[in-house]
Amino acid sequence: MNIYFYKIEELQLLSYHYYVAQVTNNDLLELNGYKIRNILSIVFDKKTRDLVLEDLFNENGAFLTSETKDNLFRYLSLDERIDLKNYLSTYLDYQIESEWRQTITHLLTTESINTVLIPAPILNHHLILTQLKELFPKRKFVDWHGYDEKPTALILDYNHVWKKRNILTLQDSNSNAYFLKHFFESTYQWKTYAEDKNIYATINTPLRISLFSPETLIEIKSKLDDLKPKNEENIWTTLLDENHNNMYNYIGKEEIKIYFDKNKANNYSMNNSFILAKENKFLIKNATDLIDNASKYEGEYKISNLENIILNIEVSKIIAAIGKDESILKIVQPLWQKFNLNEDDGSLWKQLLQNKAKEYEMEIVFAEIERISGVKHFISLYTFERTYCNPGSITIIPREKKVFKAICQYLELPLEYRAAMHRERNLIGGYSEEWRSKLKSLIVAMVNCEIFDQRRDDEELLEILNSSIDKIEKRVDIDFFGSTRESLIYACIAVYYEILEKIKLKPIIRIEHISSN
């Protein structure tokens, strides 16, 4: 597929830049989002311009989300809105006066293209679509969902994210794409560079290097470097990418929709869980529970999405809380001195293992660990040498607990050292999906133990945690919360205050199940 960018002269973009500045200052990012840029791109004449502007600056318009409309009409004065509209209108006049429309018409004629792919909001806007049909007679208009890749099309709706198809996946197609340069060129260049960069990082692995030779990979890297865009990455690219993604990949998903008042509702995916509260009694329910028993909760409970709470929790606070339990560190820290090793040279256990391997033979050390652990060939000798006996390797501890236990035993390292290393491994992944899932289990356990059922001061909180910690410990993976009961209590305290700070309970007015069927 050929992708072209049409350039409008910089001088004629002045009004657009003013418009963007106003949009940014007033935190109205959607007004310069990819969706709106795509809509603006199909303004070829004054009638379409007026129809587009009328929808954009209208409280009942269809192009903007209710959130943006709310901000636009509540926080901007009438004069500010008129200014914003005028900037955009002036810019659009330059666009209309440019040869943008002639360029499109020329391409449609010379390439005999009958299908034009336009933004979905335009396809659904009867008046604008009628006007487009007049400007480009005898052409079929489709959006991304209605385009099945078979006919050669002219693509005017920029989309690099839709999982089913997008401008990057259509590279083998005979279709053409034309976009306005100032709207999309930089985004496209950086997006394709990022894709290539990710591919290079994915293929640059030891096995592929050995199969294809280092020179081949060096050649690819040099090609990648040559493709790096010369201009700086536009800040809007990163700002808008998520919205762009949500817009195309949202359709067809199974979701739960929860109304907090008559008009305000949020959609959540089906794997979400929720904290519910009624008269200071807290519960955790998943989306299916809520849908199946909607009448039980509607009008009765208040609700907050658990995944959102977890995302907002400051992991550093939990890690810091766990760190308050210094019982382990007090034992571990003097070990450096005991073994006369330096912390900067890498993990203690790996340094010790490396020294053992120097003192004896690698195979002997390996066999000894096999013997103590009772696990024969727990890893290949090659990997053992490359990772376990190499203080510079990134592995924190071996995959299997009993192998690490055997190594510690062989190296005469105390139990607390093992606990400390487990703590380090689990906390280093503090932002990972796995850690979030462990945190979720902790919150669920705390809710089930009624920790949140009343506001408590520090003393009361400690009291109930001390009496519930047995139950909580059984339901969570303690290795992820510092490996000791004390550190788990510290983690619970931090989680308690984080939840109270982050939870925003809203009344459940109505629950809807949304599915593509």
Added chain:
Amino acid sequence: MWYMSRIITDNYFDKLNALIEEFEQSTNLSSLVNFFVNEVQKDQNRKGNQKIFSTKDFQRVNELIDSQDLKRIFAYISNIVKGFKGQYLHIHLNVDLSENIIDNLITLAVWDALSQGLYDEGILDEQINSLKIKTARPLEPLNNNGHLLNQIYRERYGLQHKLKFIEKIKSIKKNNQKSGILINLNSSAGSCVNLSEFSICPESLNTYVNFGNSRKNIFKEMGREKVERLSMIINLFPSITGKNIWYKDFISDEINRYSNFKKVITLSSGEKTPEALLEMQKQKKFQAEEIYTIFSFEL
């Protein structure tokens, strides 16, 4: 197809093609493929309801011989497995392959494993003798019920086929491998080829093919002694049914208890964006020493 990268050089493609062209399917595997092709083709000539293989099986074995895509993927994967010197490898096919290709790829991998296994000659002979006795008995139709007759014939053909299969396994040229391979298939692979006919094989071979839905079956059914004789595990496409948690639980928590797996290979498929692939690699979710991603532009 996802993104056709601009960075892949001609030199890279030349090396890839050379690697694939140089690959030669083992004589044992070719012989096993031919065996099944002949068996299924002969079976097609039987009367309507007396066939032991379906038309789908017939189409499938023909695709096994004809499909260039399949040959290329299989050759590429075989090269990767051979080239890997560590213990845990995850190969991800970043392509939405057709169900047929996946099924055929699994079939080839299973047959390749069968052809590499080390067999207990005594048990094989016992099976052969027992099947010879069963197939030598004259057929005794109880009445003229057509449905029942067809069933009796089908069972007899099934037993004869099983006999030939075990004789085939016995005749396969021995290689130097001293232990078998554990192939751990996802549930949908139960339909990959009509191997249910040969479900007694695990009892007689130390190469074990798990067709069960539950990973636990493998160890429970085989017993520790047999598992310890296996040297390689191939996990085929566990992620295709969304059960990618399998690998993590299964490999790290259970397989590690058994000490002698020299190679653990996991194959998964499904198209991800380059960004998602890199994320998968960074997260080390599968705890493999290396994740090798095969891109659609390589196939």
